[in-house]
Amino acid sequence: MTDGVVKIHGREYKTVALRVAEFKEQHPEWSIVTELVSADDETVVMKALVLDDCQRVRGTGYAEEKRSASKINKTSAMENAETSAIGRSLAACGFAGTEFASADEVANAIAQQNIDEQVNAQMERLLAHNNAVRENWDTVSYMKSAFLEKDALAFAEAWLEIESDQVKEALYLAPSKGGVFTTEERAYLRSDEVNLARKEIVNG
Numbered sequence: 001m002t003d004g005v006v007k008i009h010g011r012e013y014k015t016v017a018l019r020v021a022e023f024k025e026q027h028p029e030w031s032i033v034t035e036l037v038s039a040d041d042e043t044v045v046m047k048a049l050v051l052d053d054c055q056r057v058r059g060t061g062y063a064e065e066k067r068s069a070s071k072i073n074k075t076s077a078m079e080n081a082e083t084s085a086i087g088r089s090l091a092a093c094g095f096a097g098t099e100f101a102s103a104d105e106v107a108n109a110i111a112q113q114n115i116d117e118q119v120n121a122q123m124e125r126l127l128a129h130n131n132a133v134r135e136n137w138d139t140v141s142y143m144k145s146a147f148l149e150k151d152a153l154a155f156a157e158a159w160l161e162i163e164s165d166q167v168k169e170a171l172y173l174a175p176s177k178g179g180v181f182t183t184e185e186r187a188y189l190r191s192d193e194v195n196l197a198r199k200e201i202v203n204g
Contacts, residue, residue, distance in 0.1 A: 016087035019095040029053040032089065034082050042067055044077040048085035050093050061088025125170070126178045132170035133180045136162060140171070140180055147185050156197035159189065 023030070030052050037045040043066055050059035063084030065077040073080060133140055139158050146155040162168050172186065173179035181189070188194060 016083050016090075019087055019090040022095055023050075023090055023093070027052070030058070032086055034085060036078070037062070039078065044081045046078065046081040046085040048082070048089040050089045059089040059092035061085045061090070061092060063088060125173060128170040129173040129179060132167045136167065136171065143181075144185065147188055152188075152191075152193040152197040153200070155188065156194050157201055159194075160198060160201060 020032070023032070030050065033049045033051060035047045035049070037047050039045070043064060045062065045064045048061045048063075049057050052058050061084075063081045065073055065081040065084070067073050067077045069077075139161060143155055143158045146152075146158060159168070162171070171180070172189075173181075174186070175182055179186075
């Protein structure tokens, strides 16, 4: 960032703070008024108006924030929405630089996009895991019984019956992420005892 200008993906965006500073310098007699449009447990919508010295509207900006979008938004969704609304109202008055959106707004959008991508990836892994469990439940159940009996040979043999590496990877999902195998069962699968049993089966 250089003097309130942030380069994001090759484009330069002004921060809202810089836009406000430039606005105050050029129009010290003008003002910015914000208004809460709506707020509930999920969403906050703010409106910002730029008024000249005769109280005429020179620029308008709206912004919406989801309370669940980030940790900051859980407590400060209204403040973030207000900042974005101010930035957009100033952009409407010509204080945007080369991009209408502010650096703050773009950074928030990118952060949310990253969160959404992570959530989607986790959901895809969980869906693949659930499908793998459903299609291989007899094997999973047999492995759990073998684990309780500490029968490494039976445990390894059942695992080897699953020919697809992709299915094995899906089944190996951690229990903290919704996986069917416990932490102890996953550790047993990686144990020297089971590895030796697996080699014994493969080598005949």
